[in-house]
Amino acid sequence: MSSQAAGAADVARPGIVGARVQRREDPRLLTGRGAYVDDRKADGTVHVAFCRSDRAHARIARIDTAEARQAPGVLGVFTAGDIDAVARPIRATSNMPDYRATELEPLARTKVRYVGEPVVAVVAENRYLAEDAAGLVSVDYDPLPGVTDPESALEDRALLHDEAGTNIIAAREFARGDVDGAMADAAIIVEDRFRIRRKTPSAIENRTCLAEFEAGRQALTLHASTQVPGLLRDALAEIFDLPGRRLRVVAPDVGGGFGAKASLYPEEVVVCALTMRLGRPVKWTSDRMEDLTATTQAFDEIVRAKLALEPDGRIVALDADVIGDVGAYSIYPWTASLEPVQVVSFLPGPYRVQNYRGRVRAVATSKAPMGPYRGVGRPISTFVMERLVDMAARRLAMDPAELRARNLVRDDEFPYKSGSGIVWDRSGFQECLSSALDRFGYAQRRTEQAAARNEGRLVGIGIASYAELTGIGSRISAAPGMPINTGTERATIEIDSTGAVTAAFGIASHGQGLETTLAQIVAEELGVRVEDVEIIHGDSAAVPHSTGTYASRSTVLAGGAATLSARALRKQAIEAASYILEAADTDIEMRDGIISVAGTDSSITLRELARAFYSEMRRIPKEARESLELSASATYDPFFGTTTGATHVAEVEIDPQTFGVTVRNYVVAEDCGRIVNPMIVDGQVHGGVAQGIGAALYEEVIHDENGQILTGSFVDYVVPSAAEIPDMAVIHLETESPSTLGGYRGMGEGGTIGAPAAIANAVADALSACNAQINELPITPDRLFRLIRDVEPREGESKNET
Amino acid sequence: MERIGITLTVNGAAYERSVEPRRLLSDFLRDDLRLTGTHVGCEHGVCGACTVLLDGDSVRSCLTFAVQCDGASVRTVEGLGEIGALDPLQESFRKHHALQCGFCTPGMLMTAMDLLAKYPLSTDDEIREGLSGNLCRCTGYVNIVNAIREAAGARGTDKA
């Protein structure tokens, strides 16, 4: 790994923020002492196994549970009616016009709409027995016509949700300028139909939940492998009509999420309903097949897009039509519009596009619901736009790097309002491009590429530039028209009577190392050592309101709340200390947990201050002890959010025998604002790029024409291993964000946004001699073989064979 | 269901238990012995999260029955270092930020222990090949390779 700071902030920044602080999470996770949900064993825990639909679209005719009820260790077998006696259905609403809410019942009642949908819950003394008994349940189905292919589903010949009256459950259009006029006058137009196939986030920890009901307090606690404990608490409070104080959702150590654990799931509702009914703790641990079939999926879109340019390479217009295959239901709270609407919102990218039209339709099909997955929509918008830019460069016989430089928004143009109305604050778009190319050794590698080509090798270089909005505040909804607030986060920091500092947040770290980075921010702003700060997170009881960790928001929002509350606490601590040190507030400083009078050796420790404040009643006057507090809370709302931009450059080689693609070199230059911990930022970029390489080359959820899923194991759904992912160089440009407190930008998703496009462009470049169109991801060996064969039919082979 | 008596050593401690023949080693370790450091990510032998050492060789505990371990010696992540006294490999993982969510980590560590004991690991390709049976969704493997490279270098020259 290699990384370096560059740009304006190249000078070493003193202090805790910006340092490579080792993660405090690591010792417990490295020694097997972590506490993931499945590690938790409550006394008397019973286990649920679900019988899931094996049909894509069918009416439930009969459910026979008699035999299962008699099986050893079984406590009960439950169907829809048992759950909805205590729980209301899940309904993701939106104020967006043309949106049709679809009701999601925790257990299917009359109809099933995808393979993997839960139908019956079997509870037994342990997981083995629950699964044995689940195998004895029989469900008869009356088949209904398939709604599998998204383009045919648009025609509404068969409806998935009769009450919606159409399969198009969300639609939207963005327009600016005169697209048709500009297209008519343009010198060149490039266009294609692009497709990115369905993915699934595949966190290595499967989803798990454990519900416990305390009869005495009538209180429900759910431990869940979730990114959004506060959001779940609020939703479950509605579903079960319980006050929040008697409903607590805890996300302990969580084994990755990537968006898969950011929605409310039927299984979570079911375990809560069943623990109340049975009076025993109820646990569900997903297996991998359930994860690959019933966890929210992503990135399934067809995009027809056209880009018009002047002869000098200036982009004049962009026109796109997007069909998002959103699966069977709108997930709570994000709705089915989340992913496909982002595609049209972000399609113009970091470029000046005066005339833009983007239309999107979200079409329901009988597949697992589409949900958030790292990058949300932007991996697709970037893939499409960056392919178009490369296709245009080829038509203009211009270097693709040069064409980008001519169209990327320049430093003097910020803030810039994009074609879809998104405003980019100041960010280093041009600098990301030039830094990435420098680091890659672009000119030199082009020369080497030419030499390799002369030897007949298929070597290609691909560039991708993009921009995204991160850390978004209350002015912008995380998903269109969603009626919940995702724009704020809260922090409470306290100094207790022993002098210990505890900072509580509602966000939920699940690999991002937020226990470390938030401690860094608190330590720096408060004036204590990083090891003195305890971080509480992932617990709905920690703060009155929070939604959680998703959408590259936690450093910006929780970091902002940490900054505000730490500053307020510092002020009060100094004021309290002023009575003991007998000095004016303005002369007192606090550093490394020592409060001292500047220029003197008069000082006290935080522990001494706490003792004086809480216990030694005579040292600080009564009035001051009543008016001051050694605790502070604050809420931060970035209002709009901020821009994060990057350029990725990839070099690939295609094996002409196997049609496998090897990624040889990879460089990322990204502007993530002020960096809290460069080690963690590097790690986020590496992991994001690896998932983007997976999306580009390997990962594909495959359904047959009847909607049967064919990728139910890690043998069939190919997640890349260490052998497929290259080393990579990461360059950080620290252009501090002008729009957020502390200058932070979110950067958890970017790797996945840039990589599919960079790889696609590199593969297309490798194949430039044979004019094969790379317009579909993933580029599996099979797809590549067919593509090359169809472009250059060899003797004795038909061109149209599939 | 019928149960079978087994005797085995786990991290140096002797255990005598009776288990169903179908009980997986992973469930035996996690539920019966409460050694929850060993994780399961797929239960079908692909992800490697459940890797433990069985008589010195790495095995997938999700594909091993507990009864197969009668008389054997098992080592899990709990048998490496401890908080405050990490094993050099664990230290290297920490130093290089080779873990994020930590879920794949116990399996990565046990696989790496096996690789470090048996192979020169003189190139990154060899390390990556050795790790190709362990999936990590968080780190992109870059820092895991860095950590193992350093641990391999620190072994001394006897195994190279």
Ligand code: FES
């Ligand atoms: S859990 Fe054993 S290999 Fe995945």
Ligand code: FES
């Ligand atoms: S650290 Fe999360 S899966 Fe490897």
